[in-house]
Amino acid sequence: MKPPGKMRSAFEKGGRLERFWPLVDAAETFFFRLPVRTAGGAHIRDAYDLKRMMMIVVVALFPSMIFGTYNVGYQFYASAGISADHIACMLKGLTVIIPLYVVTFAVGGAWEVFFALIRGEEINEGFFVTGALIPLVMPPAIPLWQLALAVSFGVVLGKELFGGTGMNIFNPALVSRAFLFFAYPKSISGAGVWTLTGDRVVDAYTMATPLHLGIEPKGDIITHLSANGFDFWRMFTGLEPGSIGETSVIAILIGALILIITGVGSWRIIVSVFAGGAVVALVCNAFAPSPASILALPAHYHFVMGGFAFGAVFMATDPVSAAGTNSGKYVYGFLIGALTVMVRTLNPAYPEGMMLAILFMNLFAPLIDYTVVQLNMKRRVRRAAG
Amino acid sequence: MANYRLKKGYDIRIAGEAEKFIERAPLPESVGLYPADFYGMTPKPLVEGGERVKVGTPLWRDKRRESLVVTSPVSGTVAEVRRGERRVLGAVVIRTDGKQHVATTAAPPPKRVSSSARGDIIGALCAAGLFPLVRQRPFGTIADPQATPRDIFVTAMDTAPLAPDQGLIIKNHQREFQRGIDVLAVLTPGKVHLCADGGPGGDSLFDGVKNVEHHRFAGPHPAGNVGVHIHHVSPIRGAGDIVWHCTVQGVILIGRFFIAGAPSFEVTAAVAGPAAARRRYVEVLAGAEISSFAGASDAFPSARFISGNVLTGRNAGADGFLGFGDNLVTIIPETKKSVFLGWLSPGFSLESFSGSFVSRLMPRRRFAIDTNRNGSVRAFVATGIYERLLPMDILPLFLLKSILAGDIEEMEKLGILDVTPEDFALCEYACPSKTDIQRILRDGIDLVLKEARERE
Numbered sequence: 085m086k087p088p089g090k091m092r093s094a095f096e097k098g099g100r101l102e103r104f105w106p107l108v109d110a111a112e113t114f115f116f117r118l119p120v121r122t123a124g125g126a127h128i129r130d131a132y133d134l135k136r137m138m139m140i141v142v143v144a145l146f147p148s149m150i151f152g153t154y155n156v157g158y159q160f161y162a163s164a165g166i167s168a169d170h171i172a173c174m175l176k177g178l179t180v181i182i183p184l185y186v187v188t189f190a191v192g193g194a195w196e197v198f199f200a201l202i203r204g205e206e207i208n209e210g211f212f213v214t215g216a217l218i219p220l221v222m223p224p225a226i227p228l229w230q231l232a233l234a235v236s237f238g239v240v241l242g243k244e245l246f247g248g249t250g251m252n253i254f255n256p257a258l259v260s261r262a263f264l265f266f267a268y269p270k271s272i273s274g275a276g277v278w279t280l281t282g283d284r285v286v287d288a289y290t291m292a293t294p295l296h297l298g299i300e301p302k303g304d305i306i307t308h309l310s311a312n313g314f315d316f317w318r319m320f321t322g323l324e325p326g327s328i329g330e331t332s333v334i335a336i337l338i339g340a341l342i343l344i345i346t347g348v349g350s351w352r353i354i355v356s357v358f359a360g361g362a363v364v365a366l367v368c369n370a371f372a373p374s375p376a377s378i379l380a381l382p383a384h385y386h387f388v389m390g391g392f393a394f395g396a397v398f399m400a401t402d403p404v405s406a407a408g409t410n411s412g413k414y415v416y417g418f419l420i421g422a423l424t425v426m427v428r429t430l431n432p433a434y435p436e437g438m439m440l441a442i443l444f445m446n447l448f449a450p451l452i453d454y455t456v457v458q459l460n461m462k463r464r465v466r467r468a469a470g
Numbered sequence: 471m472a473n474y475r476l477k478k479g480y481d482i483r484i485a486g487e488a489e490k491f492i493e494r495a496p497l498p499e500s501v502g503l504y505p506a507d508f509y510g511m512t513p514k515p516l517v518e519g520g521e522r523v524k525v526g527t528p529l530w531r532d533k534r535r536e537s538l539v540v541t542s543p544v545s546g547t548v549a550e551v552r553r554g555e556r557r558v559l560g561a562v563v564i565r566t567d568g569k570q571h572v573a574t575t576a577a578p579p580p581k582r583v584s585s586s587a588r589g590d591i592i593g594a595l596c597a598a599g600l601f602p603l604v605r606q607r608p609f610g611t612i613a614d615p616q617a618t619p620r621d622i623f624v625t626a627m628d629t630a631p632l633a634p635d636q637g638l639i640i641k642n643h644q645r646e647f648q649r650g651i652d653v654l655a656v657l658t659p660g661k662v663h664l665c666a667d668g669g670p671g672g673d674s675l676f677d678g679v680k681n682v683e684h685h686r687f688a689g690p691h692p693a694g695n696v697g698v699h700i701h702h703v704s705p706i707r708g709a710g711d712i713v714w715h716c717t718v719q720g721v722i723l724i725g726r727f728f729i730a731g732a733p734s735f736e737v738t739a740a741v742a743g744p745a746a747a748r749r750r751y752v753e754v755l756a757g758a759e760i761s762s763f764a765g766a767s768d769a770f771p772s773a774r775f776i777s778g779n780v781l782t783g784r785n786a787g788a789d790g791f792l793g794f795g796d797n798l799v800t801i802i803p804e805t806k807k808s809v810f811l812g813w814l815s816p817g818f819s820l821e822s823f824s825g826s827f828v829s830r831l832m833p834r835r836r837f838a839i840d841t842n843r844n845g846s847v848r849a850f851v852a853t854g855i856y857e858r859l860l861p862m863d864i865l866p867l868f869l870l871k872s873i874l875a876g877d878i879e880e881m882e883k884l885g886i887l888d889v890t891p892e893d894f895a896l897c898e899y900a901c902p903s904k905t906d907i908q909r910i911l912r913d914g915i916d917l918v919l920k921e922a923r924e925r926e
Contacts, residue, residue: 113846115810115811116808116809116810116811117808117809117811117842117844118808119805119806119807119808119842120805120842120843120846121804121805121841121842121843122841122842122843124906124908124909125895125898125906125907125908125909126780126781126782126895126898126899126908127774127776127780127781127783127785127800127802127841128482128484128631128780128781128802128821128839128840128841128899129842129843129844129845129898129899129901129904130821130822130823130824130844130899130900130901130902131817131820131821131822131827131844132822132823132824132826132827132844132845132900132902133844133845133846133848133902133903133904134845134848134851134902134903135845135846136824136826136845136902137824137826137851137853137902139814140826206846208848247849248849249848249849249851250848250849250850250851250903251849345825346824346825346826347824347825347826347854347855348824348826348853350854403851403852403853403854404851404852406852408852408854408867408868409865409868410854410857413854453868456865457865457868457884460863460864460865460868460884461883461884463863464863464864464883464884464885465883467705467863468705468706468707468708469707
């Protein structure tokens with residue numbers, strides 16, 4: 085496993101292949117907890133490190149990944165009018181998911197290695213999470229070459245140009261998705277892209293996502309949704325068309341639980357995203373002209389539709405692009421939730437507001453933190469004077 | 471009496487607490503003092519190799535405040551005056567002669583301790599080399615004998631990992647402690663604040679101490695840090711707002727000097743840590759060779775000897791010396807083995823503040839933590855961990871960033887005057903990016919201190 089001494093020394097400082105040292109280093113730190121000793125400062129260090137933290141996020145994504153895989157297959161067979169068993173659904177899903185992940189990690193990983201070699205730095209494990217996230221926010225029918233472009237854009241422009249993991253202002257996975265949204269809107273918006281279909285689509289199958297159906301409901305919005313098969317529980321469990329990982333709120337909540345218990349994800353952000361969404365939904369409900377308006381959609385429906393839950397749990401909580409202060413996190417989360425529901429209800433031309441709301445708040449996170457810091461300084465001055 | 475209950479912080483579950491009995495250590499063959507233990511002093515050596523010294527003979531003095539000297543804790547011969555980079559004084563090592571002759575001093579402690587004798591008291595403490603037991607905030611330097619402190623804080627608790635029991639340190643020295651308090655009370659126009667452990671393990675020996683204002687602090691580490699006490703009782707108001715502080719051991723040594731009339735540097739120290747043999751308390755001289763009273767257990771052929779605690783102590787080496795002002799030697803195993811896919815392990819035997827290891831479910835278990843850094847150095851990530859470990863109204867991440875940016879004004883506004891590196895040691899322990907946080911803080915304090923001294 086460990087490169088033998090002679091070979092390894094060629095990569096070390098002064099060796100022939102010194103330039104490629106980050107590769108050896110990445111392999112070593114990936115496979116081993118190395119006996120590197122503390123020097124200066126604290127003599128002991130917590131067993132926890134960034135790599136562990138990233139892995140916890142990936143583990144928290146597993147339920148969504150597994151359910152998403154199943155759902156891709158399920159929707160495929162449902163659209164063709166074939167009744168398939170669970171194993172068939174899972175296998176069909178795998179034929180879609182595996183290529184997506186292979187492309188994402190191959191392209192993203194290549195960029196990471198490339199930048200690490202240029203900088204002569206260690207390879208960061210940050211791409212683990214970005215790479216695990218990207219396929220989950222894609223429609224299942226996304227062409228692989230478009231995915232490759234999106235991953236490149238997300239990693240290079242979203243992260244590496246800012247200096248790598250820890251320096252980026254936007255969430256790289258969302259940058260990838262935003263790139264697709266603006267560059268290839270046909271692949272990632274509209275009503276027809278959220279199910280992988282075969283040659284034949286039966287009439288009984290609803291291609292559109294609940295969010296699309298909500299734009300112009302015929303009659304009472306909730307009745308309209310359930311008439312198309314989207315009652316609350318179906319959307320909660322997730323057997324519906326949509327981005328691969330976002331449909332099942334149950335799977336997402338399991339992930340949320342893992343993130344919160346381990347302390348990896350900020351409960352402050354998660355809770356306040358839902359709070360912000362709920363408050364704006366309640367205000368909209370109060371002003372809804374008729375029960376047939378999307379303004380009349382209750383808050384708990386917003387939570388289970390589209391990428392709301394997935395964004396709140398896995399995207400908004402990215403510690404690098406979120407607000408860094410504890411009180412700032414409440415504001416940051418609240419505004420994400422509020423903006424999302426606002427976009428959904430007041431600008432139905434684009435029914436999903438989550439991605440843009442998070443990117444927008446990524447941009448404002450430093451300003452929120454700045455305000456919190458200024459208030460802290462003022463409080464400290466007052467306290468010292470008094 | 472005021473009670474403070476702090477929630478933030480963490481007690482690292484490290485194994486190897488010292489057993490609660492005191493033994494007398496033999497007189498060491500050699501004693502060493504490191505100028506690095508006296509932050510804020512610029513040492514100018516007063517002795518050379520081969521010179522004979524007695525207890526209380528000055529070894530070096532401060533360049534800025536000439537009355538401030540560090541004296542020998544033993545009588546014997548100077549074996550070595552170690553120099554470091556750019557000939558900076560690194561250590562003075564003295565070979566003991568076993569006689570413990572005391573140097574005659576021109577400034578004996580005054581018989582009556584009253585505010586009219588303040589100048590004489592400071593003069594006597596300085597001449598005996600006991601004044602460096604008093605430290606100063608802001609910046610955590612050795613106290614300036616020319617300053618008048620607003621208040622003096624006495625820290626009668628220590629929450630650091632495997633910290634010595636302060637009750638055991640004071641147990642046989644209560645009279646000396648009270649006398650030391652009375653001496654300190656004269657040095658300030660303000661109050662002497664005695665901050666003791668208000669938790670279930672707190673010691674009632676401090677309840678009867680007079681001439682002080684009592685405070686009780688309860689909570690996990692760093693609830694016992696003097697910086698936390700000052701921050702909560704009466705915070706530093708600016709670079710010129712001077713507060714002195716002293717440990718229980720320091721107060722005892724000062725009191726003893728005023729009772730006996732001659733300086734003595736005998737302290738009570740704990741020997742602790744997962745790799746330590748014979749964990750116990752010893753009565754030993756400040757600066758004593760660590761090998762004269764502590765050793766590693768045979769099960770750990772490679773061990774690190776730390777003077778002080780695992781978070782802030784100095785790596786002394788097996789042939790090193792007990793630091794001036796230290797009451798603890800911690801011995802921990804050096805890390806050796808690579809662990810295959812170590813970062814994936816469920817972590818039954820790994821200590822962590824985070825909730826990401828199974829060990830979280832075993833709050834009473836103690837771990838033989840070794841010196842592994844447990845990860846590679848990465849960029850800062852705002853994980854929110856520091857905020858949970860610093861029980862002060864300070865935004866740790868932003869203070870650190872202002873230091874990295876070298877912005878002195880910002881640093882002061884964000885609270886650098888309230889802290890020293892030890893207050894951030896726990897953040898350093900738990901930092902998933904393995905940042906050297908204490909180093910950053912030291913750099914920041916160095917910078918602000920330099921500017922403050924230039925303004926003088």
